[in-house]
Amino acid sequence: MAAGEFFDEMHKPDGSVRDAYSGYQAWYGEQEKSFLKRKHRDAEHAFRRTGITFNVYGEDEAEERLIPFDMVPRIITAHEWRKLTKGIEQRVSALNAFMHDLYHRQEIIRAGRVPEHLFRNNSAWLPHMVGFTPPGGIYTHIVGIDLVRTGPDEFFVLEDNARTPSGVSYMLENRETMMAMFPELFMRVPVESVSNYPRRLAKSLAACAPDCAEGKPVVAVLTPGIFNSAYFEHAFLAEQMGAELVEGRDLRVVDGRVAMRTTWGYKPIDVIYRRVDDEFLDPLSFNPDSVLGVPGIMDVYRAGRVTIANAPGTGVADDKAIYSFMPEIVEFYTGEKPLLPNVQTWRCSDPDSLAYVLDNLSELVVKEVHGSGGYGMLIGPAANKRELSDFAAKLRANPEGYIAQPTLALSTCPIFTNRGLAPRHLDLRPFVLVSPDKVDITPGGLTRVAMKPGSLVVNSSQGGGTKDTWVLKD
Amino acid sequence: MLGRTANSLFWMFRYLERAENTARLLDAGLRMALTRDSVSAEEEWRSVIETAGHRRGYEAKNATYTGMQAWNYILRDKDSSASVLNTFQQIRSNAREARSAITSEVWEAVNDSWLQIKDMLARPVGEQRVGEVLTAVRRAGTLAHGAVLGSMLREEGFHFARAGTFIERADNIARIMDIKYYLLLPSLSYVGSSMDTGQWDMVLRSVSGDSAYRWLNAGQIDARGIVSFLVLDERFPRSLAYSHAALRENLAALARIHGIEGTSNELMRESDIRLSGLSIEDVFDKGLHKFLTDFTAANSSIAQAIGQDYRFLA
Numbered sequence: 001m002a003a004g005e006f007f008d009e010m011h012k013p014d015g016s017v018r019d020a021y022s023g024y025q026a027w028y029g030e031q032e033k034s035f036l037k038r039k040h041r042d043a044e045h046a047f048r049r050t051g052i053t054f055n056v057y058g059e060d061e062a063e064e065r066l067i068p069f070d071m072v073p074r075i076i077t078a079h080e081w082r083k084l085t086k087g088i089e090q091r092v093s094a095l096n097a098f099m100h101d102l103y104h105r106q107e108i109i110r111a112g113r114v115p116e117h118l119f120r121n122n123s124a125w126l127p128h129m130v131g132f133t134p135p136g137g138i139y140t141h142i143v144g145i146d147l148v149r150t151g152p153d154e155f156f157v158l159e160d161n162a163r164t165p166s167g168v169s170y171m172l173e174n175r176e177t178m179m180a181m182f183p184e185l186f187m188r189v190p191v192e193s194v195s196n197y198p199r200r201l202a203k204s205l206a207a208c209a210p211d212c213a214e215g216k217p218v219v220a221v222l223t224p225g226i227f228n229s230a231y232f233e234h235a236f237l238a239e240q241m242g243a244e245l246v247e248g249r250d251l252r253v254v255d256g257r258v259a260m261r262t263t264w265g266y267k268p269i270d271v272i273y274r275r276v277d278d279e280f281l282d283p284l285s286f287n288p289d290s291v292l293g294v295p296g297i298m299d300v301y302r303a304g305r306v307t308i309a310n311a312p313g314t315g316v317a318d319d320k321a322i323y324s325f326m327p328e329i330v331e332f333y334t335g336e337k338p339l340l341p342n343v344q345t346w347r348c349s350d351p352d353s354l355a356y357v358l359d360n361l362s363e364l365v366v367k368e369v370h371g372s373g374g375y376g377m378l379i380g381p382a383a384n385k386r387e388l389s390d391f392a393a394k395l396r397a398n399p400e401g402y403i404a405q406p407t408l409a410l411s412t413c414p415i416f417t418n419r420g421l422a423p424r425h426l427d428l429r430p431f432v433l434v435s436p437d438k439v440d441i442t443p444g445g446l447t448r449v450a451m452k453p454g455s456l457v458v459n460s461s462q463g464g465g466t467k468d469t470w471v472l473k474d
Numbered sequence: 475m476l477g478r479t480a481n482s483l484f485w486m487f488r489y490l491e492r493a494e495n496t497a498r499l500l501d502a503g504l505r506m507a508l509t510r511d512s513v514s515a516e517e518e519w520r521s522v523i524e525t526a527g528h529r530r531g532y533e534a535k536n537a538t539y540t541g542m543q544a545w546n547y548i549l550r551d552k553d554s555s556a557s558v559l560n561t562f563q564q565i566r567s568n569a570r571e572a573r574s575a576i577t578s579e580v581w582e583a584v585n586d587s588w589l590q591i592k593d594m595l596a597r598p599v600g601e602q603r604v605g606e607v608l609t610a611v612r613r614a615g616t617l618a619h620g621a622v623l624g625s626m627l628r629e630e631g632f633h634f635a636r637a638g639t640f641i642e643r644a645d646n647i648a649r650i651m652d653i654k655y656y657l658l659l660p661s662l663s664y665v666g667s668s669m670d671t672g673q674w675d676m677v678l679r680s681v682s683g684d685s686a687y688r689w690l691n692a693g694q695i696d697a698r699g700i701v702s703f704l705v706l707d708e709r710f711p712r713s714l715a716y717s718h719a720a721l722r723e724n725l726a727a728l729a730r731i732h733g734i735e736g737t738s739n740e741l742m743r744e745s746d747i748r749l750s751g752l753s754i755e756d757v758f759d760k761g762l763h764k765f766l767t768d769f770t771a772a773n774s775s776i777a778q779a780i781g782q783d784y785r786f787l788a
Contacts (some may be wrong), residue, residue, distance in 0.1 A: 047584055050588065226570045235573035245574040249788060250476050261477045263630060263784040264732065 007151050007411040008423060009074060020075040023189035028184075036071075039181050040416055043069050046177050068316040068465030069174060070415040071181065071284050074426060074447040078474040081192075081443060084147070084155060085428070087340030089439045090330060092143050092432050093161060095317050097333035099139035102127045102181070102316065111329045121400070123164075123314030123370070124321075130283055132302055134311045135210040136436040141309035142166075142201070142273075142445070143432040147410040148343070155328070158341045158427065162310060162317040164275050164447035165468075167446040169233035172197060172226070172240075174443070174468040190473040198240030200433055200440055205271045207435035208307050212257070213270035219243040220260060222251075222274040224292045234275050244269075248401065253296040267390060271307040278312045294303045320369045320403045322349060342404055348399040358395065361388050364404045365396065379456060380408050410456055413467070415449060425450045427458050428469065443471035476772055477785035479575045480634045483684065484780065486584075487618075487638035493561045493613035495646040495681075497608045500545055502679035504604065506672065507541050513734045518676075518771035520546040524651045525680070527556060543602055550733045552594040558611060564590055567730035577625040580618060630731055633724040635786070640724070641777045644717035645770060650680055651704060652766040676702055701762065702754040718749065721776070728784070736783030738776055745772045 010021045017025040045065050076084075077186035101107050102119060109116050119125045136465060137213040144165030146158045175194050179186055202219060209217035223234035225247050235348040238245035250260050251269075259266035274281065280290040285298040300306050322329075324345040330338040346353035346364075357364060378391045395402055430445035447460035447467040481712045501520035507515040519539040524533045528547060531554045536543050551557045568590040569581060591614065594607050619639070626632045654677050674695055678684040685702050687695075687710075725742050729735045748768075757765050781787065 034699075049586055050578070221574075232572070232573075240575040244476055245479075246476060247478070250478050252788075261785055261788060263475050263477055263480050265785065328585065347507070 001151075006423070006425070007149060007154075007408050009149070009411050009426075020080075024073065024075060024185070027185050027188055036416065037418060040071060040300075040418075042312050043071055043177060043181065046180065047173070050173065058171065066169065067453050067460045068423075068463075069177065069232075070449055070451075070465050070467045071230055072414050072416050072421065072448075073178065073468045073470045074413050074428070075470045075472065076428075077472050081471045084340070085441050087155070087338070088145050088430060088441055090334055090336065090339050091145065091157065091160070091326070092136040092140065092434055092439055094330040094333045095143065095160060096138065096140050098329050099162075099311070099314055099317065100133065100137060101333075103144065103313065104133075105129065106316070106331050108329065111332065113332050114322075114325050118325070119316050119319075122316050122319055124278065124313065126313035128298055128302070129313040130195040134208075135302075135307045136208045136305060138208050138309075138434055138436060139311040139314050140317070141208060141311075141333055141436055143434065144429045145432060146338070147428045147430070148408055149312070150409050150430070151411075155340060157340050158343055158408075160317055160318075160323060160326070161429070163315040164277070164310065165429070165431065166230045166233055167199060167429060167448075168302045169236045170466045171442075171444055171446050171469065172236075172432065174466055178468045184187060189470070190474055192471040194228055194444040194469075197431065198440045200442060201273075202238065202241040202243065203433040204437075204440055205273055205307075205309055208309065210271040210304050210307055212305050217270040219267065219271045219273065220269045221245045222246055222248070222272050224276050224280070224442070228275070230275065237273075243273070246272075248280075248290075248292045248294055251294040251297075253294065253300055256300060256303065256305055258294060258300050269306065271309060273309050278315060281308070281312060309358050312467075320367055322402075324403060328443060343408060348395060348402040348404060353404075354395065354399045357402075358392055361392055361395075363407060365407055366391065366402050366404045369401050370404060379407065382456075383433050389392040407456070411456075413447075414450065415451070415465075415467075422453065425456050425458065426467070444469045463465065475575060475630045475634075477787070479572050480630065480784050481632055481781065481786035482568040482571035483575060483634040484638035484786070486565055486572060487635045488642040489561050489565045489568065490584075490615055490618055491639050492556075492643035492646065493558050493565065493611055494550060495643070495650075496558055497560070497611035498682050499526055499650065499680045500548060500604075501608050501612075502676050505679060506676050509672065511645055515541070521653070524661060525650055527649075528554065530555075530692070534634075541603070542718070543600075546598055549599055550657075559592070562591050562614075572631075576633045577621070579621040579625040580748065583617040583621040584614070587617060590614075600768065619768065630728065633727045633731070634722040634780075635726070637640070637721060637780060640717045640721040641773060641780075642716055644721070644773050645688070645714060646679055648766045648770045649679065649716060651701075652770075654765060655762045655766065677704075683710055684710055686710055698758075701757065705750065705756060705757060705765075715749070718745070722746065725776075725780070736779065738779035738783045741772070741776045741779050745776065748772070 005361050010018060012018055045067060047069060053308070098108065140162045142165060144161040144167065146161065147155050148158050149155050171194055174232050205219050206217040219241065220233050221238040223231060223241055223245060225231065230232070235245055244260060246260050251258055252266065254266045255269035259268045260270065274293050279286045280292040282293050282295065282298040283290045284295045301308055323342065324347050326342050327338050332337070348354045348357055359365065362380045362383070364380045369375040378387070380388070383391070408427040410427065412423035412425050415424045426447055426449040428445050428447050431442055433440040447469045448460070448464050449467050450456060450458050451463060451465045499522060503518055506518045510518060516539045519541055523529050523539070523544055526548055531551070532547050536547065547554065548557060550559045552683060566584060570585045573581060573758065581757065591610055594610060599607055602781060622632065622635055635637060654673070674697070675684060677700065678687050681704065687700065690703070691699055703713065705714045707713045710716055722742055725738055729739050
């Protein structure tokens with residue numbers, strides 16, 4: 001595809017710079033190339049020092065890798081951001097209402113808007129949650145909404161991450177790094193701050209504490225441990241929130257509460273921000289071999305004596321088949337048309353759709369319904385004949401397992417290379433906090449960028465990088 | 475604070491202290507070997523390996539004692555859990571476990587040192603590089619302690635870190651002295667005999683106490699003076715008395731924070747009673763070896779008790 005087919009975040013088709021980037025461009029034009037090249041090299045060193053690395057499974061000596069960082073910010077105007085936040089708020093509120101309904105009266109199924117088999121066959125669906133309402137009625141405490149842009153006003157939701165969205169530490173550390181490298185830039189361009197995210201998170205979680213919490217709620221971050229790929233982020237958030245970073249082996253049920261072993265003895269926890277998957281949470285209820293969880297925690301949870309964020313069983317919403325129903329879901333619970341559209345999606349479980357997908361495989365992106373992280377997907381235009389025919393066979397064998405979407409013309413933004421600026425495709429993940437008080441969206445997010453020219457895959461597991469994300473002040 | 479986090483902090487600083495003391499010991503060995511003929515140099519490296527507690531592992535892999543083999547084994551042998559490289563791996567892994575309880579300054583000091591030392595020890599260390607490696611290891615301790623003193627809250631975490639430091643320091647110094655005690659003994663019975671002052675210098679150097687000792691004693695070197703300096707002199711930060719006092723202070727602070735004294739405080743007091751008013755004559759009357767063995771045992775029971783008092787393990 002030719003360059004002109006994609007929306008360029010920084011430049012207009014005539015080559016002039018869009019309003020959002022005018023301040024940045026003015027600064028950039030004044031910088032010595034050698035200075036920028038030096039900073040480009042410094043950035044990696046800075047990240048390695050602070051320890052923002054992720055572990056790669058299966059590699060020698062649990063190698064820690066850096067996610068590439070690009071120093072050209074992705075910039076969003078205040079006006080664009082306002083529109084996005086309205087759409088995100090609407091979508092997240094609907095998601096939360098949907099979760100409550102799914103585990104209670106299932107009105108949406110009775111109304112025939114969503115087929116029952118969709119979640120009955122879903123491994124993320126938890127019977128333990130039926131008829132139970134989590135403290136404050138909140139299921140999706142922390143959500144990451146993946147957005148892609150194809151034009152000036154065309155933003156689409158590509159995925160809802162309602163299970164345990166990660167990457168927020170990059171939003172924060174990318175900004176810290178940018179401010180340390182280019183302080184003068186931030187004096188010239190007014191950018192909304194993201195640094196209070198941990199405080200907002202702590203406040204939002206505390207607002208979801210169970211009734212038995214006395215005084216200031218005790219919040220803890222539950223991590224699988226130092227070998228988890230996102231351990232850095234878990235430790236970082238705990239430190240920034242002033243919360244304890246706990247592992248399953250620190251916890252036990254004491255007097256009907258979940259308690260952590262402190263130097264003083266066992267101390268009850270009110271809110272657990274868990275970064276452990278559902279199936280490992282409680283060996284008594286789920287995977288009996290799990291050593292990452294706490295025996296009996298689900299009983300305490302169902303007695304309403306601890307908050308688990310996000311609520312167990314919310315993973316249903318990450319399912320890509322459910323995703324394809326989001327327009328109906330938004331409309332059903334909010335009574336409004338969705339402000340943020342979905343990407344057109346074919347459910348391969350439907351015979352007509354399957355036929356269409358098979359006929360047009362070389363132009364589509366096909367994803368596993370339960371997959372994540374860019375694994376197990378087919379990008380039609382980038383695949384060779386053999387890959388296409390192999391994938392077609394997989395599709396025919398298990399059509400329910402897949403959905404297909406058009407190959408999106410993801411917008412581009414320049415990255416810094418030693419030969420100057422060069423456009424790369426990107427997406428955007430804003431982070432959303434939900435409490436009974438409000439839906440709180442930090443102005444910024446995680447911008448993921450494909451580092452290879454022409455590549456549409458932005459996942460870090462596939463070599464993608466990140467950028468600082470700026471929302472301009474009015 | 476979590477018991478597990480307290481444990482990580484405690485061990486992070488024990489390992490850091492251990493790595494640093496190993497570097498000092500190697501440094502002293504290097505210096506000795508340079509000023510000796512090859513026969514005594516070999517003897518010297520044997521002694522360094524012995525003192526560092528590596529003899530069994532080393533002899534399984536090496537038939538002879540040379541400096542190059544000895545320092546490479548101690549610094550970077552992959553199979554030896556006590557090698558400096560593996561010790562640093564432990565330091566960093568404990569720092570990661572305790573990441574939310576240490577400041578960014580402490581974390582960055584440790585992480586920076588780890589990156590540097592891992593890189594330096596990625597290939598065999600030759601004569602030209604050994605000095606800079608040992609400096610880097612010592613500096614890792616200096617940087618981390620500086621960051622702790624300058625940035626950490628005087629809360630539980632700080633005191634666990636300090637307690638770990640001084641437990642380990644006392645243990646290491648007592649061990650170095652114990653291995654060398656036979657060198658110091660003869661001069662007590664044979665007053666005036668021509669002892670190998672180079673060996674005494676080595677003992678002082680391996681705890682970086684040579685210049686402090688010279689300054690305090692106007693260059694007079696004798697066994698009594700050295701033992702007295704390393705055991706009893708509270709002014710020297712690597713003496714047993716100093717380490718013991720610093721440990722006492724941190725355990726008292728922990729008891730104050732918790733509002734209750736535990737077994738560790740009790741054992742500390744017993745140890746204090748044994749050591750208070752002790753003179754160098756008492757030490758020699760008892761026998762230096764016996765004294766050091768008792769001291770090390772008491773020191774490790776205090777370490778055990780800290781873990782129990784503060785619920786390091788479930």
